[in-house]
Amino acid sequence: MATSAAIEVVDLAVTPLRDLNQRLHDLAAGAGPRSWRVVNPSGAHNIACGLDADIEVVIEGHAGYYCAGMNKRATVRITGTAGQGVAENMMSGRVTVDGNASQAAGATAHGGLLHIRGDASSRCGISLKGASIVVEGSIGHMSAFMAQTGAIVVCGDAADALGDSMYETHIYVRGTVAGLGADCIVKELRDFHRAELAGLLEQAGITGVDVADFTRYGSARNLYTFKIDNTY
Amino acid sequence: MCGIVGLFAKSDAIADRLGEHLSRMLVQMNDRGPDSAGVAVYRDPAPDGAAKLTLQCEAAGYDWGAVAAGLKAVFGGDPMPQVRDHHAVLVVRAGAAAAQAWVREHHPDVRVMSAGRVIEIYKETGLPSDFAARHHLGDIRGSHALGHTRMATESKVTTLGSHPFSTGLDVCLVHNGSLSNHNALRRMLRREGIEFHTENDTEVAAGYLTWRLREGDSLHDALLQCLDDLDGFYTFAIGTADGFAVFRDPIACKPAVMAETDDWVAMSSEFRAIAVLPGAEDARIWEPAPATPYIWEGARV
Numbered sequence: 362m363a364t365s366a367a368i369e370v371v372d373l374a375v376t377p378l379r380d381l382n383q384r385l386h387d388l389a390a391g392a393g394p395r396s397w398r399v400v401n402p403s404g405a406h407n408i409a410c411g412l413d414a415d416i417e418v419v420i421e422g423h424a425g426y427y428c429a430g431m432n433k434r435a436t437v438r439i440t441g442t443a444g445q446g447v448a449e450n451m452m453s454g455r456v457t458v459d460g461n462a463s464q465a466a467g468a469t470a471h472g473g474l475l476h477i478r479g480d481a482s483s484r485c486g487i488s489l490k491g492a493s494i495v496v497e498g499s500i501g502h503m504s505a506f507m508a509q510t511g512a513i514v515v516c517g518d519a520a521d522a523l524g525d526s527m528y529e530t531h532i533y534v535r536g537t538v539a540g541l542g543a544d545c546i547v548k549e550l551r552d553f554h555r556a557e558l559a560g561l562l563e564q565a566g567i568t569g570v571d572v573a574d575f576t577r578y579g580s581a582r583n584l585y586t587f588k589i590d591n592t593y
Numbered sequence: 594m595c596g597i598v599g600l601f602a603k604s605d606a607i608a609d610r611l612g613e614h615l616s617r618m619l620v621q622m623n624d625r626g627p628d629s630a631g632v633a634v635y636r637d638p639a640p641d642g643a644a645k646l647t648l649q650c651e652a653a654g655y656d657w658g659a660v661a662a663g664l665k666a667v668f669g670g671d672p673m674p675q676v677r678d679h680h681a682v683l684v685v686r687a688g689a690a691a692a693q694a695w696v697r698e699h700h701p702d703v704r705v706m707s708a709g710r711v712i713e714i715y716k717e718t719g720l721p722s723d724f725a726a727r728h729h730l731g732d733i734r735g736s737h738a739l740g741h742t743r744m745a746t747e748s749k750v751t752t753l754g755s756h757p758f759s760t761g762l763d764v765c766l767v768h769n770g771s772l773s774n775h776n777a778l779r780r781m782l783r784r785e786g787i788e789f790h791t792e793n794d795t796e797v798a799a800g801y802l803t804w805r806l807r808e809g810d811s812l813h814d815a816l817l818q819c820l821d822d823l824d825g826f827y828t829f830a831i832g833t834a835d836g837f838a839v840f841r842d843p844i845a846c847k848p849a850v851m852a853e854t855d856d857w858v859a860m861s862s863e864f865r866a867i868a869v870l871p872g873a874e875d876a877r878i879w880e881p882a883p884a885t886p887y888i889w890e891g892a893r894v
Contacts, residue, residue: 404865422874423864442878444864445848463850463880482880483845502845502883520882 369394374401378408385435388414404444409437412454426463429456432473445482448475451492464501467494470511476565483520486513489530495565505532506542514561516570524578528586532578533558535570541578548579595756595769596622596721596742597849598866599830599837601858601889602735607871611636612733614870616725618859619740621866623721626742629755630724631716633765633832635892636735639710643670644689647706647713648696649680651752657681660700667695678727680706680715689762704753709763711834716741716755736892739832741767747775748793758799761806763834768795769862770847772825798823802831816840816886830860836890845883852876858889 371381387393389412397418402408406425409418412435420428423441432451439447442460451470458466461479468484470492477485477494483501486494489508499517506522508530518536525542531554532545550558550573558572580587598618602608615632639645648660657674661683664672670686685692689708696703707714715728721742725731741756748754757765772778775794778801783789787800801822805815812833819827820843828847831838839860841849851860854872861867864878881887 403868404863423868423878425863425865441874442864444850461879463848464845480879483883501880 367394368396368398370398370400372400373403373405373408378405382407382410385409385412385414385416385418388412388416402439402441406444409435412437423460432456442479443477447477448473448492451475461498467492470494474561474564480517486511486530489513493561493564495561495567497565497567499536502539503542505530505545508532512557512561514558514565514575516567524580526584527580529580531557533575534578535575538576538578544581544584545578546581548577550575550577594625594744596625596862596866597767597769597828597830597860598622598740598862599738599832599839599860600870601737601837601892602856603854603858604856607857608736609734611735611738612729613731614857615733615738615740616730617869618861618866619725619730619742620722621869622740622742622862625862626744627720628745628750629716629718629743629752630721630741631714631743631755631757631767632728632730632738632740633707633712633714633757633767634733634735634738635711635763635832635834636713636733637711639684643684643686643710644692644708645682645684645710645713646689646692646696646708647680647682647715648700649704649706649715649717649752650700650702651679651717652702653679655679655681655703657683660696660703663699664692664695668692677715677729679717680728682713705759707759707763707765709834711736712759712763712765712832714757714759714765716757717752718750718755736835737832737837737889739765739767739830739837747771747795748791751791753791754793754796756795757832758793758796760799760803760831763832764802764806765832766795766799766802767830768798769828770826770842772798772823772827774824778822794825798827798829812838813886813888817884820884828862833890835892836888838886838888839881840886841881841883843884849881850878851881851887852878 399420402422404425410430413433417436420439425444427446429437438457443458443462445463448456449468451473453472457476462481464482466481467475475494477496480498485500485504489511491511495514502520505524509528512531515534519538521540522542524545668687672683674681756767772794775797828849
């Protein structure tokens with residue numbers, strides 16, 4: 362039986378994915394290895410979804426759709442690229458992607474940190490509900506669509522229609538923004554935001570980036586749902 | 594949902610085993626499209642003055658020798674049928690238009706899947722893994738290839754409704770998505786002299802590209818023109834005599850991933866189809882941007 366210090370290695374070329382996920386789910390109830398390595402992921406979907414334990418899972422290679430979705434408490438790292446919906450609906454914990462992430466990264470995530478070292482594709486942080494997303498590269502079009510709370514930090518550029526129909530998420534972009542979505546505007550970077558941004562960069566372990574280089578984007582609050590006169 | 598795969602060989606090692614790689618990629622997309630499957634492979638160019646036809650007939654043990662004998666009697670040469678399951682490839686000493694017209698007139702039970710100098714299209718209903726085995730895709734050598742696994746949404750599950758769709762000589766299209774203005778477009782294109790054989794939306798996109806290319810557009814311009822004229826969702830992969838192209842609609846909700854190494858360029862609906870290629874772990878991997886044509890040319894056919 363493995364000790365708590367040992368690393369449990371699971372080879373997805375041999376072990377069925379459901380077996381891996383079931384073993385990880387069982388950790389929510391009690392004892393077991395706290396450190397896991399998953400090899401040969403080969404783009405499989407739903408790897409390490411629904412975790413609810415203080416464990417560390419390293420996926421060595423490229424993950425498919427919805428990797429680390431609904432994550433709670435766990436720390437998950439993908440050494441390659443991630444398919445669409447990585448860390449979607451995350452509640453807490455931390456998910457790191459060393460490569461690029463496909464579309465809808467961190468969709469509807471409520472809490473925790475999603476850290477993408479490469480680029481994120483379209484609709485990054487769509488309908489974000491409180492999690493923090495830090496992208497070292499650039500993000501694709503329609504990112505932060507209808508994003509509600511939480512923060513998105515982009516060290517590179519943002520493609521078209523950023524923050525369309527968004528609510529109160531804080532968006533910080535260091536590079537250029539190809540275009541703003543409906544009701545998204547540039548907002549003042551106040552001390553509160555500088556502190557929040559510096560904290561997120563620090564959490565992600567990003568150094569040598571000046572907080573003052575970022576522009577904050579947010580909602581102009583002109584859309585239907587923000588108008589008190591529109592209520593019944 | 595559908596699955597798309599594409600592979601472009603940059604080295605002889607990949608070209609030598611193109612069909613084997615293609616087959617493994619296609620099987621990875623089984624559950625994205627269990628209704629039917631198809632591939633377009635580019636290989637063995639017909640000599641100058643000759644055309645290569647891929648013909649298909651669902652009747653088992655069809656007498657391809659009789660078709661070849663008929664073609665030989667009219668056009669000369671020696672078109673030896675290369676048979677794969679219900680398909681046969683024949684190289685005819687004639688222009689592609691004349692050869693196709695003869696087949697359609699004299700063998701109305703036979704379908705012309707593709708025509709050109711290098712293209713071969715194989716497609717049929719059934720599970721992609723069965724399709725790959727039945728057609729012995731593994732022994733095909735070639736410069737580049739596209740594949741498709743279909744989960745039908747817009748029209749019937751038939752061989753003719755399967756992808757790839759031939760869009761003119763040596764050009765073909767595969768599609769993941771759905772078009773909502775295909776009936777109006779089909780009527781317009783019929784007036785322009787484009788033929789259609791199904792009620793399928795992708796066939797209309799293929800006919801649209803045929804029309805634009807006929808009118809003198811480059812492939813790049815024809816794809817950009819889709820943004821104005823096609824209403825719907827699409828990730829397209831287009832095969833040409835010497836390469837392939839990838840194009841996504843402006844919303845880009847239909848998936849696509851691309852990868853490149855020194856030996857190959859690949860595209861697919863999902864990374865797991867690329868993961869089976871040699872060196873995939875260290876490939877450069879990215880997602881094609883919306884409304885942007887990606888074109889690879891210069892295949893070593």
